Amino acid sequence: MVGAMANNGRIRSAFPVTNGSKDLTPNSAPASTTGSEYGPVEFTREDVETLLNERIKYKSKFNYKERCENMMDYIKRLRLCIRWFQELELDYAFEQEKLKNALELNEKHCVDMEVSLKNKEEELNMIIEELRKNFESVQVQLAREQTEKLAANDSLGKEKEARLSVEKAQAGLTEELGKAQGDLQTANQRIQSVNDMYKLLQEYNSSLQLYNSKLQGDLDEAHETIKRGEKERTAIIENIGNLKGQFSALQEQLAASKASQEDIMKQKGELVNEIASLKVELQQVKDDRDRHLVEVKTLQTEATKYNDFKDAITELETTCSSQSTQIRQLQDRLVNSERRLQVSDLSTFEKMNEYEDQKQSIIDLKSRVEEAELKLVEGEKLRKKLHNTILELKGNIRVFCRVRPLLPGENNGDEGKTISYPTSLEALGRGIDLMQNAQKHAFTFDKVFAPTASQEDVFTEISQLVQSALDGYKVCIFAYGQTGSGKTYTMMGRPGNVEEKGLIPRCLEQIFETRQSLRSQGWKYELQVSMLEIYNETIRDLLSTNKEAVRTDSGVSPQKHAIKHDASGNTHVAELTILDVKSSREVSFLLDHAARNRSVGKTQMNEQSSRSHFVFTLRISGVNESTEQQVQGVLNLIDLAGSERLSKSGSTGDRLKETQAINKSLSSLGDVIFALAKKEDHVPFRNSKLTYLLQPCLGGDAKTLMFVNIAPESSSTGESLCSLRFAARVNACEIGTPRRQTNIKPLENRLSLG
Numbered sequence: 001m002v003g004a005m006a007n008n009g010r011i012r013s014a015f016p017v018t019n020g021s022k023d024l025t026p027n028s029a030p031a032s033t034t035g036s037e038y039g040p041v042e043f044t045r046e047d048v049e050t051l052l053n054e055r056i057k058y059k060s061k062f063n064y065k066e067r068c069e070n071m072m073d074y075i076k077r078l079r080l081c082i083r084w085f086q087e088l089e090l091d092y093a094f095e096q097e098k099l100k101n102a103l104e105l106n107e108k109h110c111v112d113m114e115v116s117l118k119n120k121e122e123e124l125n126m127i128i129e130e131l132r133k134n135f136e137s138v139q140v141q142l143a144r145e146q147t148e149k150l151a152a153n154d155s156l157g158k159e160k161e162a163r164l165s166v167e168k169a170q171a172g173l174t175e176e177l178g179k180a181q182g183d184l185q186t187a188n189q190r191i192q193s194v195n196d197m198y199k200l201l202q203e204y205n206s207s208l209q210l211y212n213s214k215l216q217g218d219l220d221e222a223h224e225t226i227k228r229g230e231k232e233r234t235a236i237i238e239n240i241g242n243l244k245g246q247f248s249a250l251q252e253q254l255a256a257s258k259a260s261q262e263d264i265m266k267q268k269g270e271l272v273n274e275i276a277s278l279k280v281e282l283q284q285v286k287d288d289r290d291r292h293l294v295e296v297k298t299l300q301t302e303a304t305k306y307n308d309f310k311d312a313i314t315e316l317e318t319t320c321s322s323q324s325t326q327i328r329q330l331q332d333r334l335v336n337s338e339r340r341l342q343v344s345d346l347s348t349f350e351k352m353n354e355y356e357d358q359k360q361s362i363i364d365l366k367s368r369v370e371e372a373e374l375k376l377v378e379g380e381k382l383r384k385k386l387h388n389t390i391l392e393l394k395g396n397i398r399v400f401c402r403v404r405p406l407l408p409g410e411n412n413g414d415e416g417k418t419i420s421y422p423t424s425l426e427a428l429g430r431g432i433d434l435m436q437n438a439q440k441h442a443f444t445f446d447k448v449f450a451p452t453a454s455q456e457d458v459f460t461e462i463s464q465l466v467q468s469a470l471d472g473y474k475v476c477i478f479a480y481g482q483t484g485s486g487k488t489y490t491m492m493g494r495p496g497n498v499e500e501k502g503l504i505p506r507c508l509e510q511i512f513e514t515r516q517s518l519r520s521q522g523w524k525y526e527l528q529v530s531m532l533e534i535y536n537e538t539i540r541d542l543l544s545t546n547k548e549a550v551r552t553d554s555g556v557s558p559q560k561h562a563i564k565h566d567a568s569g570n571t572h573v574a575e576l577t578i579l580d581v582k583s584s585r586e587v588s589f590l591l592d593h594a595a596r597n598r599s600v601g602k603t604q605m606n607e608q609s610s611r612s613h614f615v616f617t618l619r620i621s622g623v624n625e626s627t628e629q630q631v632q633g634v635l636n637l638i639d640l641a642g643s644e645r646l647s648k649s650g651s652t653g654d655r656l657k658e659t660q661a662i663n664k665s666l667s668s669l670g671d672v673i674f675a676l677a678k679k680e681d682h683v684p685f686r687n688s689k690l691t692y693l694l695q696p697c698l699g700g701d702a703k704t705l706m707f708v709n710i711a712p713e714s715s716s717t718g719e720s721l722c723s724l725r726f727a728a729r730v731n732a733c734e735i736g737t738p739r740r741q742t743n744i745k746p747l748e749n750r751l752s753l754g
């Protein structure tokens, strides 16, 4: 039956042991905290079955109250049981979820483990494979060593056998040698006895020969005696009988002597033969002896060889044992190196990965750098194009400021830095600040060149303008500034120093180079040069060969070099020398010539001060043979005279006159520019030779650039401020839009000043 729980912390179990047949309890079923008026309850299977099978008893069928109460009680218990079931189900579901999670975790863990085990297995397999290979190679090496050892043992056995046989052979040979030596001794003895006998026989022979010769003597004597006897025969005929007997006896004696002589000769022959055979025998014995000696020698050599073999065998044995030790050491080392290999393999693998990563990142970086560079180049191109477009639209005169470095002997005194360059983004490379009386004057130009800027740097910035002249524009570049501020240096450069050559020679080099490269596109250019100076409001032809006419003021009528502009904006200077030029070398020569003819003088501010405005004009006439297009460009490069005030120049007399003329023309230049800027009806071009000459350039058809040159020393601050103010006003001017001068038909008079 249903019973209240005695202990709330007890773990509740559905259908506990009471279930009888099966235990359906989950191991960790949570404790039930379900409570009712009956308190926390738990049911057994029997409880539930009993509850379900319970028949509500009532005393009276019609006592509805009691029936109702019993029913209510029954329903309550049923509800309790249902809630208990629901809770149990929830517990089971929670438990199931937990188990599921644990299972998933375990499965994941198992998969991870499996992967890592697989990796480990692969690694181990690789290691095993490598070890196997190493083991095989070691085994092969071992087998080789063993084969070598066996071969060495074999050869050792063979050597031993050979040694034994050699020893035997040596013993036999020693025996034979003994015998041969005995034979040799007997043979020597025999030789000795034969030699003795030979000597005896020789002696005998010689005695026989003596005897023979004696007999011959006797015979001769007998013949003598016979002769004498013959002679005496007649005398002794009577004694013949006696003598005949004597004679026959002597005859017999003679025959016997002859016979004995023949015997002796025979004996001698036999002895000679015997000696010869003995000699042969002796020779044989000698040969035998030599042979034996040779054999003995070979045996001795073999014995030495055998001794060598013995050494070699001992050496081989030593090598074998050392090789065995080496094999053992090698095996140990192999094991060690395998271990080290494993470690280094691991680190190599890591390093390789790292290296690959780094390589990849380098490649990425490189491509990014390349991209950035490309973008930079494109950006720069775009910037320049936009810059040109803006300038063309605005039609302004461009102004570049250049500050020269302090010259040797110059110093800025105690006043400190008078010139500085702002570093803000918008003014960087374009701004210049001048301090005067503790007051800062800030200026901004199209470009500001600090003293460190080289001639090359300056030229790079204007090279596009030079290209414009080739494209058919009128280009005018002039340098403005006080005496000694670097105008001539900027335009002409330092004579004799290639590195420091100025804008004029550099422009010409570029033009000649471009002319050459444009030839392939069908362009042919003709270039003409003129150089003049305006000194005291008089034009002087610097290329004239008449030196007197150039140098003196007198004799030059104002009409001589009259300036005229035609309707197309071209300027003509009467009687001006205009020369065709074919190379930049020719132009340098002409520049030198012109420089020598220029009017220079000493002022307080410059040893070699230009007292005139120098105007270099290059007329460019181009024809394209394939398109029949024609261009006429003009490049005017002008080195103005110093702009200093009279008080500062310290001029008197002629110098004063010069300075006044210079100042007049420069202020006329200012007047013209400002009139143009204000768009006044009347622009006073005719107020000075300089402005009148440059009218087409200033009037708006040309691309005009002004350099304002500044001296950095503090004593020049006043002049610098004047120059910068003038330049700033020029920079603010709008004088029109440059026009390109092109034509399809040939022009009659293409060449003009501008």
Ligand SMILES: Nc1ncnc2c1ncn2[C@@H]1O[C@H](COP(=O)(O)OP(=O)(O)OP(=O)(O)O)[C@@H](O)[C@H]1O
Pocket: 403, 404, 405, 407, 451, 481, 482, 483, 484, 485, 486, 487, 488, 489, 490, 494, 606, 608, 609, 610, 611, 640, 641, 642, 643, 709
């Ligand atoms: N950027 C520079 N670097 C080195 N030296 C320079 C530079 N600018 C000028 N100088 C030197 O300064 C001196 C004066 O320069 P320069 O003669 O060019 O002045 P200038 O303005 O033409 O004077 P003037 O108007 O009197 O003719 C010269 O000795 C020149 O070599």
